Amino acid sequence: MVKLLDCPFCGGEGHTLPPTCTKATPYDPAHRAFPVVRCGGCGCDVPGKDWDDTRHSAIAAWNRRAVSAPAVAPEVAEKALVDCWNGVNEVIATLESTARLAREANHPEQAKYMDARAAELREAVTASRSALSLHSADASGGGGWNFDMEAAPKDGTEVLICEYGDVFLARWTLGHDNIRDEDWACFMCDGYRKHFDATCWRPLPAPPAQQEG
Numbered sequence: 263m264v265k266l267l268d269c270p271f272c273g274g275e276g277h278t279l280p281p282t283c284t285k286a287t288p289y290d291p292a293h294r295a296f297p298v299v300r301c302g303g304c305g306c307d308v309p310g311k312d313w314d315d316t317r318h319s320a321i322a323a324w325n326r327r328a329v330s331a332p333a334v335a336p337e338v339a340e341k342a343l344v345d346c347w348n349g350v351n352e353v354i355a356t357l358e359s360t361a362r363l364a365r366e367a368n369h370p371e372q373a374k375y376m377d378a379r380a381a382e383l384r385e386a387v388t389a390s391r392s393a394l395s396l397h398s399a400d401a402s403g404g405g406g407w408n409f410d411m412e413a414a415p416k417d418g419t420e421v422l423i424c425e426y427g428d429v430f431l432a433r434w435t436l437g438h439d440n441i442r443d444e445d446w447a448c449f450m451c452d453g454y455r456k457h458f459d460a461t462c463w464r465p466l467p468a469p470p471a472q473q474e475g
């Protein structure tokens with residue numbers, strides 16, 4: 263026998279009831295020709311097919327559930343998007359370098375076409391980055407976010423950067439000590455973290471004004 267799932271409405275336990283009549287039973291509206299699965303919690307009935315003594319049809323109907331899309335964690339979805347942007351950015355770079363070669367080889371029409379395609383792709387990446395950054399910035403509770411990471415100061419000024427909805431106090435670091443490459447770094451008392459897929463940044467907010475009295 264197939265196992266009964268929990269009631270889709272209340273989570274209660276269902277039990278099967280056979281038809282209350284056969285084809286030979288004289289007609290009586292109080293009878294039921296079909297089996298049901300009835301919930302012991304909320305009392306809902308899910309009917310099966312007429313004359314199904316096996317009750318299988320009621321069980322199949324009871325156990326049927328809408329198929330919902332698998333839940334994707336926001337950070338997983340955002341990571342996938344960032345990977346996608348990085349892939350598209352590589353395509354853009356290839357298009358642009360190919361366009362350069364075409365121009366050098368005196369094929370200006372081809373170069374123009376490839377530059378136009380690269381520009382379209384860049385626009386699409388910028389639009390989706392902005393949309394995601396807006397979302398992330400909303401999640402972190404405020405406006406004032408700049409979605410152009412290239413515009414963030416790289417002179418060592420501390421700024422807030424937002425990655426997948428998390429905010430970090432970070433500054434751009436050059437290679438020194440055991441930090442070899444240039445990147446955003448978040449320094450903490452027990453070390454530092456480098457390499458962020460930051461989607462937006464903002465200057466540090468001004469400190470709160472001194473309370474008078």
Ligand SMILES: [Zn+2]
Nearest residue numbers: 269272301304
């Ligand atoms: Zn129920």
